[in-house]
Amino acid sequence: EATRGSASGDLGAAEAVVRxxxxxxxxxxxxxxxxxxKARLDLARTVLRAPVDxxxxxxQVQVGQRIAAGAPIMVLVPISTAYVDANFKESQFEDIRIGQPVELVSDYYGGDVVYRGKVIGIAGGTGAAFSLIPAQNATGNWVKVVQRLPVRIALDPKQLKEHxxxxxLSMEATIDTRGR
Known part of the structure; x- marks a missing residue:
């Protein structure tokens, strides 16, 4: 009878908890x-989503390796927005203007693929002027050296997708300066 009373009390307590x-x-x-x-969120955080294709x-990281927040683990090169920095001699700049069409041939594909692009920028100075350690002429013999200026050329994204x-990579660029 005592066990039954205790079980009845336990039943009442359990009913009160789940009522x-x-x-x-x-x-x-x-x-x-x-x-x-939480497990779903932890799993979702194991996938790295790139901001660009x-x-x-x-x-610099291997599968299973733990990394610290903010540590560089790889470099992502956006192929669909690739551009070419062509270094032209300063004597070739008389007719070069932003917006001019450009034909480019890459050694990667040989002459089989001709890329189309346009000039989108011209550097503000030569590579020598902005180098970390500029060349100094300490001998006093001032031999004129033709400098080169970088010209930024945007490539056609559709062609980049195909090729x-x-x-x-090395490329040969020809700017159509007839429209000046």
């Missing part, structure tokens, strides 16, 4: 759902 709750509002179920959502180069390029 007004459903399977959706039960504390154990809510805790399990919170753990599941491109090719991964210079990867992708890589960073650092």
């Amino acid at each position: 007004g709750t459903t399977i959706d509002t039960a504390p154990d179920v809510a805790a399990a759902e919170a753990r599941l959502e 491109g090719i991964v180069t210079n990867r 992708p390029l890589r960073v650092g």
